[in-house]
Amino acid sequence: MSIKNNSLVEIAMERIKQHIADNHMQPGDKFLSEGELTDQLQVSRTVIREALRSLGSLGIIEVRKGGGVYVSASDFESIKRILRHHYEVHGAKIKELVEIRKIIELGALRLIIEKDMDVDADRLEDINKNYRDAISKGEDTKRHDQLFHQHIMKEADNQTFYNFADVIHDYFSLVKINLIQDTDALLKSYQEHDALISALKDKKLAEAHRIMSEHFEPIFQFIRQMEVQTDDGSN
Amino acid sequence: MSIKNNSLVEIAMERIKQHIADNHMQPGDKFLSEGELTDQLQVSRTVIREALRSLGSLGIIEVRKGGGVYVSASDFESIKRILRHHYEVHGAKIKELVEIRKIIELGALRLIIEKDMDVDADRLEDINKNYRDAISKGEDTKRHDQLFHQHIMKEADNQTFYNFADVIHDYFSLVKINLIQDTDALLKSYQEHDALISALKDKKLAEAHRIMSEHFEPIFQFIRQMEVQTDDGSN
DNA sequence: AGATATAATATTGTCAGACCAATTTATATC
DNA sequence: GATATAAATTGGTCTGACAATATTATATCT
Structure with a gap:
């Protein structure tokens, strides 16, 4: 908590992870869409997209084109x-x-x-x-x-x-x-x-x-x- | 090689990683800037940025605001x-x-x-x-x-x-x-x-x-x- | 009514342009 | 030659637009 995240993207990543953890979301669960996230976090779609992209490459979430965002199966890919x-x-x-x-x-x-x-x-x-x-x-x-x-x-x-x-x-x-x-x-x-x-x-x-x-x-x-x-x- | 990367971002990530490997770049080396990458890979800055952001979160590169892109120290951080x-x-x-x-x-x-x-x-x-x-x-x-x-x-x-x-x-x-x-x-x-x-x-x-x-x-x-x-x- | 095909909508992917913030480099001054 | 200032480079964020894909709603037929 005491770590100051300079960039909005890092803050968004933190918030998204927190949301998954707080709601005890399981792999496969549908997550909020880009639009909903821009509304809730009050940042531009650019920031949300970069945050989601990062979390995706970390294996935390999975983004399906046209389909939405999902909590990822948590293997170590x-x-x-x-x-x-x-x-x-x-x-x-x-x-x-x-x-x-x-x-x-x-x-x-x-x-x-x-x-x-x-x-x-x-x-x-x-x-x-x-x-x-x-x-x-x-x-x-x-x-x-x-x-x-x-x-x-x-x-x-x-x-x-x-x-x-x-x-x-x-x-x-x-x-x-x-x-x-x-x-x-x-x-x-x-x-x-x-x-x-x-x-x-x-x-x-x-x-x-x-x-x-x-x-x-x-x-x-x-x-x-x-x-x-x-x-x-x-x- | 036979894996088809659908999105431009994934292709860009692959190309960037390849560039690092092919040129035997060492941790700390200065990498190409966003501008240079958009020119070389002929994709929008959005794509380059999402690719760099992903590689950053994977610990492969480090992006410094105003300073450029650098090859990251390759420990297991x-x-x-x-x-x-x-x-x-x-x-x-x-x-x-x-x-x-x-x-x-x-x-x-x-x-x-x-x-x-x-x-x-x-x-x-x-x-x-x-x-x-x-x-x-x-x-x-x-x-x-x-x-x-x-x-x-x-x-x-x-x-x-x-x-x-x-x-x-x-x-x-x-x-x-x-x-x-x-x-x-x-x-x-x-x-x-x-x-x-x-x-x-x-x-x-x-x-x-x-x-x-x-x-x-x-x-x-x-x-x-x-x-x-x-x-x-x-x- | 139920299955099927079509249209409308929602959602992510990419692009372009603009402006701000931080760093780096070039220039001017002492 | 060292230092302060200005310019250029570079990444961070925002907005708006359109394309591509998936989902949902609607209309149609049996």
């Missing part, structure tokens, strides 16, 4: 956009991102087991079977692998955690990695998934952690190789 | 802003956030020990001594506690991880928790810090994890109490 731009301009340190992903996945296992959640083992095994089929048929395996890990995240029963993990994953997916895995490596990956499911069923945290750590080894090894090749001090 | 908005409008689930913080801190310990980093034990002990002094003097202890944990994050030698941890911490700090700790609890916290330093020096991961988990217990206990009190189904 705008955060992903920022990180995408950040990556395009400044790049990313792949090793750091993989370390983060490992921490997140280990964390998910911990949440599941410490909170004594019963995982949907059937679903996980189903996903993993599709993974194995894709491997043997030589199809695209990446999708199935991602689905497996994504589903583990979901089992952690923590929506905020899941959202952040999703943001990290989106950030990580920008990095193009040329890690080619042969069939043996893929089968090993499949077996690790399987062992992971067992460990989760038996609620053995240390075991699950050990398997997951092992599961991350190939990519760390790949990174180490890349670092040796390009030891020119860039990054 | 804008992400924090989004989460603040998100919190103001939709609130946050404190339990989920604490779980995330625990995962992050455990992850930091893992990084330090697995990467065989030698922690700056002197610095950590120094910080912790100040923490103890504040406790005995009845001063504000929170700052010292935060400093300790923040410094552990830094020791993990992963800037991206540190940035994300900082974002989470900022998000968490929005939640007002009325957790009053008496001197005994605070002293226990201090001793755990001390034990943590020892475990890090000796590179005992399991031990460090055990202590950190114990360190998080009081707040989890507090949350459980709150949940019992307000079991009316709201969140």
